Amino acid sequence: MFGRLRAWSRRHPVLVDSLTVSPVILFCLSSARYSDVSQDVGMHISTAFAFALSVLLLAPLVVRRNRPREVFATIALISLGQWMLGMGILSANLAVLVAMYAVASRCTARWAIAAGLVAELGLLMAQSRWGGFQPSAFASMSVFVIAIWIAGIYVNTRHRYVESLVERAERAELERDQQARIAAAAERARIARELHDVIAHNVSVMVVQADGASYAISSDPEQARRAVQAISSTGRQALAEMRRLVGVLRQDGGFREKYAPQPGVAQLADLVEQVGDSGLxxxxxxxxxxxxxxxxxxxxxxxxxxxxxxxxxxxxxxxxxxxxxxxxxxxxxxxxxxxxxxxxxxxxxxxxxxxxxxxxxxxxxxxxxxxxxxxxxxxxxxxxxxxxxxx
Known part of the structure; x- marks a missing residue:
């Protein structure tokens, strides 16, 4: 279930981001009508203007996953214009912190540090202009900003760690598949060599014996009989070796038959004798x-x-x-x-x-x-x- 939900979220990132940030958007828009704060130039912010400004600040958040730096820069510039015009602080200014979190959780450390410094600078500018600089208030609000920034850094680190684990797992699986293919190719080559050596040798001996028997069948029946016996013996030997090879292919973890051992140096004399009997x-x-x-x-x-x-x-x-x-x-x-x-x-x-x-x-x-x-x-x-x- 969680896997299907995760796959669905990857296919619809904008929708997921909108649903995630919707509580913040609803809170900020619902509180916009209480934000008619007087400016330091004597003007008054209407509820409609505060609502429009809130929408302008919150709208970019729906694409923060795909473009975190651009979203943060846009919201920061809107907030800077708000500060320069002397408008009061809105609840929608929380969008700066949400965008900062997006940068910290999805971008490199350089961009995360830059976003954190911009957020701290904005906090200092806002407090200096509208509330008078108070070190204790600035420190307490900075703790809140830094906590959000650290949370973003942690999520970023965790995300990269999981990606590295997934990458290593995929690489290990790829290497395992490659090793399996290499081992299978080597085994096929080994079996091909064995089959060629067994078949080519024994069949060649049988062909030579059969040719000799065909020539001697009329003039020397005894010689022809010995040749046919050699063909029979060679054929049985070929079948035995073929059976051993096929038995190796059919072996699994269960029952295994016992097959004749591989020929070695001790069997060279028998090999020479067999070939010598073939007329060489x-x-x-x-x-x-x-x-x-x-x-x-x-x-x-x-x-x-x-x-x-x-x-x-x-x-x-x-x-x-x-x-x-x-x-x-x-x-x-x-x-x-x-x-x-x-x-x-x-x-x-x-x-x-x-x-x-x-x-x-x-x-x-x-x-x-x-x-x-x-x-x-x-x-x-x-x-x-x-x-x-x-x-």
Whole structure:
């Protein structure tokens, strides 16, 4: 309810300001007929003139929220003219204090101080001319003026404090949304890399095995049977990894199934054997002292080797051979996967999602990947993954 009322007041500021100041306006206009005070020049203020002057002083107050400085200046100038003509004080002169409060509550400190000083000066001028300067009366009336001025300053400070809280809340919400979008984009990219590596490798192996089976089905049925068995095994492996990825996507805070762990360095020998069974001879060597690596880095190493061998299967051509060398050093792990095939058609830095996935995976751990055709023929991928303090 209060929220709807606040929203309605923001849509109708002039109406709200008029309703807020209406008690003051009614009081001043009703007392205008008692304001026929004699002037110091001997003239007499009629009730009609006092009523008109009161309306002139009070009318600007209805727009004090949108134009507080202009309203205060207008009322102050009318009051100054009233003082210069020697007219008596009216109840409508309270409009000066209302306008001063509006300036103090809505403008900067400089304008608030200026409005307070003008109101005090007006009080001093009025008392000196019509009531004779009396320090005690001036002090008591100044306390009243200063209290209204301080109330305006307090409201201004409170308003700015609430605005800062709202701004910080909106900024925090915006930052939270941005972080959520960034996290979602990173997760989509990670899943895209995983899907590409899983599908591209396993499907490439299945295609090679299927081609071999089609050629050998007549001349060598046993070889064709082994190829079909390899297709079946590779397909099951692909389905298992796809199931693991889909399971990760479907996990929530409730029941979670147990899925196979991510492949790592220990599974590289099985990967090389699988690709070798597909008809690609591979020399697999490990140099240096193997060390325990985080699961994330092990997955990066596995996927880079997998993607490089998949590219060799697709682009190396018949009779190609591959070499996989993993070197453990003090600064990290260096992967070198090369082949003597026809080489990929893409130049370094271009190509499909596979090379891009290699670059992204290595970059996540501060590593680098250099991939491109070899001068003597074939293709080579060199990846450097820092570990420990180097990472």
């Amino acid at each position: 001879p591979i020399d697999f060597t490990v140099s240096g002292t193997p060390r325990d690596l985080p699961e994330g880095e092990q997955l990066v190493i596995y996927r880079i080797v997998q993607e490089a061998l998949t590219n060799t299967l697709k682009h190396g051509g018949p009779g190609a051979r591959a070499v996989v060398d993993i070197a453990y050093g003090s600064a990290g792990v260096t992967l070198r996967i090369s082949d003597d095939g026809r080489g990929a058609a893409a130049t370094p830095g271009q190509g499909g999602h596979g090379l891009l996935g290699m670059y992204e995976r290595a970059a996540m751990y501060g590593g680098t990947v250099d991939a491109g055709p070899r001068p003597g023929g074939g293709f080579q991928v060199v990846a450097r993954i820092p570990t420990g303090a180097a990472a």
